[in-house]
Amino acid sequence: MLKYKAEQEGKVYLEVDRWFASSKTCNVCLNVVGSLSLDIRAWTCERCNTHHDRDINASINIRDEGLRNYPWEAGILPVEGK
Numbered sequence: 001m002l003k004y005k006a007e008q009e010g011k012v013y014l015e016v017d018r019w020f021a022s023s024k025t026c027n028v029c030l031n032v033v034g035s036l037s038l039d040i041r042a043w044t045c046e047r048c049n050t051h052h053d054r055d056i057n058a059s060i061n062i063r064d065e066g067l068r069n070y071p072w073e074a075g076i077l078p079v080e081g082k
């Protein structure tokens, strides 16, 4: 459904691996923390000392992971227009 709606609007639909550790990975230095229980809403990376909002960090990681896996060789830009 999402894929169909995106393509209808000329947008690109990408999936990331469901096991990708989006919450536990620091979006700055890519350090992965051992565990992060669901009640922890913010954390500080022990490697680069960046303070993260859990959800914002996860959303940045999901975007970046999608762009890393994007089939650039197809010659289509992932964001066109709006």
Ligand SMILES: [Zn+2]
Residues within 6 Å of the ligand: 026, 027, 028, 029, 030, 031, 045, 046, 047, 048, 049, 050
């Ligand atoms: Zn870090």
